[in-house]
Amino acid sequence: MLEHGGGILRAAEQYGIAVENWLDLSTGLNPQGWPVPPISPRSWQRLPEQDDGLEQAAADYYGSPLLLPVAGSQPAIQLLPTLRPPCRVGMLPLCYAEHPWHWEQHGHQLSRHAPEDIEAAVDTLDVLLLCHPNNPTGTTFSHAQLQDWRTRLASRGGWLIIDEAFMDATPQHSLLSDVGLPGLIVLRSVGKFFGLAGARVGFVFAWPALLQQLAEAIGPWSINGPAREVVKLALQDSSWQQAMREQLAADSQRLQQLLNRHWLAPAGGSCLFQWLQGAHCPALFDFLASQGILVRQFADGPSLRFGLPPDEAGWQRLETALSQWEKP
Structure with a gap:
C-alpha cells in the first residue's frame, strides 16, 4: 500500500515518544x-437503506443530484481506471499518490505535466486528472480553463476528473455546477473539511451511465448505517459549515504567517494546509518529529505539508519548535 499521513503509531515507535504526546499535523484534516452526536440504535441494527435521506442531503449541499455515495473517494479512485481501455492519462507532477498508482496498475500511459504545460498537452490526452486544489501543492485553475479542457477532452470521448477533496472550504471554485456535462467527473469527500475521515464517505458526481457502472461494480451497502446517519446530519448543518469556512481561512493565514516568521515561506497551500519545498525539508521533518510533531513528508521535491494545529496549545508548541529550528 502507498504511504499516507497519520502514521502516529509508527512515528511513536521510531522516535520513542508515546502516542498521546504527539501533535499530528500530517493528515490535512480539519x-x-x-x-458527532449520539447515533441511533437503528443505524447499527439494520442494513443501510438508500431512502434514509443521505442522497437528498448530499444533493442539497453539493447542488447536484447526479451523485453516487461511496466509501470515501478510494473506491472511485480504484475503479475509474477499470472503466476505460488503456489510454493516455495526464496529471500534475506531485499529487495525491493513489491516483497515478491505480491508473498505472491498469495499464494506462501516465504523463506528468506542470500546471503551465497542461494547455499544450491536453490535446494529446484521453484523461486529465487534477486534484483541485491540488494536494499537497495547493495549485488551482480557473473555471474557464477547466471547462475549456473538459470540452476538448469530451470532443474525443475523453474525461476530465477533478478530485475536490479540499474544496469544501472554498465552494465557489467548485465545478459541481457543471456536473452532467460530457466527460466531467468530480470526486468529493467528507474527510477533510468535516474532519470525518473515519466515516469513510465520499461522493462521485458524473453523468448517469457512469454512475450506474460504478454502482454495479461497488455493489450494495458500501456505506455503513452509522456513517450514513452522521454524514447526512453534517451535510445539513449549514450554520456550522459557514462558521468553519471563516475559521479555517483565518487559521490557514495564521499558519502561513507563522512559517514565514521562521524563514519557512510556504510554496503553496489551501485552507487546510501549507506546503513547503526545499532541500532543508528532510532535516526539518526529522527535527519536528524529535519534538513529537508529525508533518507529512514527500520524497519528490523534497517537500513537507503542514496541517492546522487543533488548539492554542498546539499552535504554541509548533511556534516553540520552529523557534528552535536552525535551517541548514
Whole structure:
C-alpha cells in the first residue's frame, strides 16, 4: 500500500515518544471536525437503506443530484481506471499518490505535466486528472480553463476528473455546477473539511451511465448505517459549515504567517494546509518529529505539508519548535 499521513503509531515507535504526546499535523484534516452526536440504535441494527435521506442531503449541499455515495473517494479512485481501455492519462507532477498508482496498475500511459504545460498537452490526452486544489501543492485553475479542457477532452470521448477533496472550504471554485456535462467527473469527500475521515464517505458526481457502472461494480451497502446517519446530519448543518469556512481561512493565514516568521515561506497551500519545498525539508521533518510533531513528508521535491494545529496549545508548541529550528 502507498504511504499516507497519520502514521502516529509508527512515528511513536521510531522516535520513542508515546502516542498521546504527539501533535499530528500530517493528515490535512480539519482538527475542529463536525461534532458527532449520539447515533441511533437503528443505524447499527439494520442494513443501510438508500431512502434514509443521505442522497437528498448530499444533493442539497453539493447542488447536484447526479451523485453516487461511496466509501470515501478510494473506491472511485480504484475503479475509474477499470472503466476505460488503456489510454493516455495526464496529471500534475506531485499529487495525491493513489491516483497515478491505480491508473498505472491498469495499464494506462501516465504523463506528468506542470500546471503551465497542461494547455499544450491536453490535446494529446484521453484523461486529465487534477486534484483541485491540488494536494499537497495547493495549485488551482480557473473555471474557464477547466471547462475549456473538459470540452476538448469530451470532443474525443475523453474525461476530465477533478478530485475536490479540499474544496469544501472554498465552494465557489467548485465545478459541481457543471456536473452532467460530457466527460466531467468530480470526486468529493467528507474527510477533510468535516474532519470525518473515519466515516469513510465520499461522493462521485458524473453523468448517469457512469454512475450506474460504478454502482454495479461497488455493489450494495458500501456505506455503513452509522456513517450514513452522521454524514447526512453534517451535510445539513449549514450554520456550522459557514462558521468553519471563516475559521479555517483565518487559521490557514495564521499558519502561513507563522512559517514565514521562521524563514519557512510556504510554496503553496489551501485552507487546510501549507506546503513547503526545499532541500532543508528532510532535516526539518526529522527535527519536528524529535519534538513529537508529525508533518507529512514527500520524497519528490523534497517537500513537507503542514496541517492546522487543533488548539492554542498546539499552535504554541509548533511556534516553540520552529523557534528552535536552525535551517541548514
